[in-house]
Amino acid sequence: MIKDVQVKKLVKHNDDRGFFMEILRDDDQLLTRFGQASMSRTYPGVVKAFHYHEHQDDLWFFPVGNAQVVLHDLREGSPTKGETNVFYLGEDNPLLLVIPKMVAHGYRVLGNMPALIVYFTTASYDPDKPDEKRLAWDDPDIGFDWTTKNR
Template sequence: MLDGVLLTPLRRISLDAGDVLHGIKSSDPGYVAFGEAYFSTIHYGVIKPWKRHNRMTLNLVVPSGSIRFVLYDDRPNSPTQGKIESTIVSPENYQRLTVPPRIWMAFQGLSQELNLLLNLADLEHDPEEIDRAELNFVPFDWTLNS
C-alpha cells in the first residue's frame, strides 16, 4: 500500500433478520475525526476520474456492489512517491480503505447491480480543498477484467 493508506478488514455479522456491516469506530486505525458521512453510487464500468483532497482523510466502505479504487502518490518526500495501487472493495472483500490527504484517487463500478460507497470523512465537504484531473492524468489499465 501507499504510505499512509490503510486497508482494514471489517466485520460482517450475519443474522437471520439481516446482516450488520461494521463501518468505523473512533478507536479504529484510520479514524482521525468526524466531519461528515455521505454515500455515492457509481454505475457499472463507469470511472470517476482523479481527485485529490488536500486536507480530508477518506474512510471508504462498500456495502453493496464492487468498486475498484486506484490510488496514486505524487507527494514529494513520500517513500511511495510515483507508485500506483489498486484494490477492490465489496461485501465479499469487506474492508475499509483509508486514504490520507494528498493521495490521488479514481474509482470504477465493477458490479452490474448497485455500486454504493460510504465515505466517513474527517472534514465536511469543501470544494476549495479538492484538486481534480482528467482520467489520463495517471496511466492505468481500466479494462473491466484486469
C-alpha cells in the same frame, strides 16, 4: 502499499435473520478527526477518477455493489511517491480504505449493478473553498489502464 494508506477488514456476523457488521468505531483510530459522512451511487461501468485533497483524508466503504479502487501517491518526499495501488472493495470484499491527503484516488464500478459508496472525511466540504483537486481518469503521469484484463 502506499505509505499511510490503511485497510480494515470488516466482519459480517450472519445468522438466519440476516447479518450485522460494524463499520467504523471511535477506537479504530483510522481518522484523525471526523468532518463529514457522505454517500453516492454510481452506475455499472462508470469510472470516477481521479481527484485528491490537500487538507483532508478520506475513508471509503462500498456497502452495495463492487468497485475497483485506484490510488496514486502524489506526495513530494513520500517514500512511495509515484506508486499506484489497486483495491477491490464492495459486497464481495467488505473493507474500509483510508486515503491520505495528496493521494489521488478514483474507482470503477464492477458488475451489472450500481455501487453505493459511503465515505467519511476529516473535514467538512466548503463550497467556497473546496479541497477537491481533479486529474483526468486517464492522466498520463498515473498511466492506469481501467480496462478489465480477461485471464
